[in-house]
Amino acid sequence: MRTETVRPTGAADGTRDQRLPLGALAALATAAFITIMTEALPAGVLPSMGRSLRVGESAMGQSVTIYAIGSAVTAIPLSAATSGWRRRRLLLTAVAGFALANTVTAVSGHYALTMAARFVAGVAAGLVWAMLTGYARRMASGPLQGKATAIAMAGATLALSLGVPAGTLLGQAFGWRIAFWSMTVLAIVLLAWIALAVPDYPGQPRGGRAPIAQTLRLPGVAPVLIVTMAFVLAHNILYTYIATFLDRLHMADAVDLVLFIFGLASVVSIWVVGAHIDRRLRFLTISGTILFALAATVLAVLADSAVAVYAAGTLWGLGFGGAATLLQTAAADAAGTSADTAQAILVTLWNTAIAAGGVVGGLLLDNLGPASFPWSVLVLLAPALVMxxxxxRHGFPSGRLGASA
Incomplete structure (x- = not known):
């Protein structure tokens, strides 16, 4: 994405720079990359991790769940407790948490210790996600805050589309511990990058953070949060059990290809969202929901065709890839000066939906079979689209000029 001439907020002294600070925003994108990579990496090396720690794959799979729980249960209280911290100090602390947690995971020979490290990593992720959007928005002028957010959030999409497959290959080739060591090295490099290139901003004064109940009463905040919960839950039911769903279609060998197609389409989605979010947030959100629903419809009624499955993967990626940027931007716009509190609530709901996706999907699998997954997506997306x-007027307004963070 090209650099544009804007008037973003500069360093901590409030001066104005003449360009969108792509180096600083890329550092935020790398932080997002690390959060998703750390979360999803066990899924790609699950059997070897389980053998090393002498537990079954089902038990080892809970390392992903406990990460999501760590984010969900600590995002709101920790973001409130650290609201007065300067933003760069808080970001450095969170990234250091990733370095520590991934190092412990890489050297641990005990399941309990590994799970504790995964919980700590989830806590660090909750801090990153709760501050990422607000941090990015403070680097840009109002009309380009959405684009700044899209650049910062691009790291998450790249992690899903390219990082996780690459990490899986690395783990398979050199061992799962090397894959986690690589995350430690990246986190250490990022610490230096943040210290050198990312501008610092003050936190909120004592008592300046909006209460949760007050934030939820703001017009537009509740609709955005409801859509977030439905959208992310629908995605994670399908994503968590995509291998099971494809195995039913005798396409077990195509799981990697389907996810790769999904990932590439997600990259396209985040690019389109980044280019147009500052003027067309409502249109993009409606379009993304419809594209995801079309993907689910294809999987529900045309899944006997491999070509249709690949087409559905493309539609799914196009619909979901920019969702995090759209929803976090909508929440920040609706909340205004209470944006940090709204982001913390959104992070909690997002990670709750990730954890719930595995549970709800498991119940659907046991009671209705894998064919129920795409239908469940449609059931969840229908009210989200209506919302x-x-x-x-509020939440997903027709016109968006960008608000000051």
């Missing part, structure tokens, strides 16, 4: 369409 987006009806929240025309």
């Amino acid at each position: 987006v369409i009806t929240a025309r």
Whole structure:
């Protein structure tokens, strides 16, 4: 994405720079990359991790769940407790948490210790996600805050599309511990990058953080959060059990290809969202929801065709890839000066939906079979689409000029 001439907030002294600070935003994108890589990496090396720690794959799979739980249960209280911290100090602390947690995971020979490290990593992720959007928005002028957010969030999409497959290959070739060591090295490099290139901003004064109940009463905040919960839950039911769903279609060997197609389409999605979010947030959110619903419909009624499955993967990626940027931007716009509190709530709901996706998907699998997954996506997306369409004045307004963070 090219550098544009804007008037973003500069360093901590409030001066104005003449360009969108791509180096600083890329550092935030790398932080997002690390959070997703650390979360999803066990899925790619699950059998070897389980053998090393002498537990079954099901037990080892809970290392992903406990990461999500760590984020969900600590995002709100920790972001409130650290609201007065300067932003760069807080970001450095969170990234240092990743370095520590991934190092412990890489050297641990005990399941309990590994799970504790995974919980700590989830806590660090909760801090990063709760501050990432607000940090990015403070680097840009109002009309380009959405684009700044899209650049910062691009790291998450790249992690899903390219990072996780690469990490899996690295783990398979050299051992799963090397894969986690690589995350430690990246985190250490990022610490230096943040210290040198990312501008610092003050936190909120004591008592300046908006209470949760007050934030939820702001027009538009609740609709955005409801859409977030439905959208992310729908995605994670399908994503968590995509291998099981494809195995039913005798496409077990195509799981990597389907996810690769999904990942590439997600990269396209985040690029499109980044280019247009500052003027067309509502249109993009409606379009993304419809594209995801079309993907689920294809999987529900045309899944006997491999070509249709690949087409569905493309539609799915196009619909979901920019969702994090759209929803976090919508929440920040709706919350205004209470944006940090809204982001913490959104992070909690997002990670709750990740954890719930495995549980709900498991119940669907046991009671209705894998064919129920795409239908469950449609059941969740239908009210989400209605909510987006009806929240025309607040939440997902027709016109978006960008608000100061």
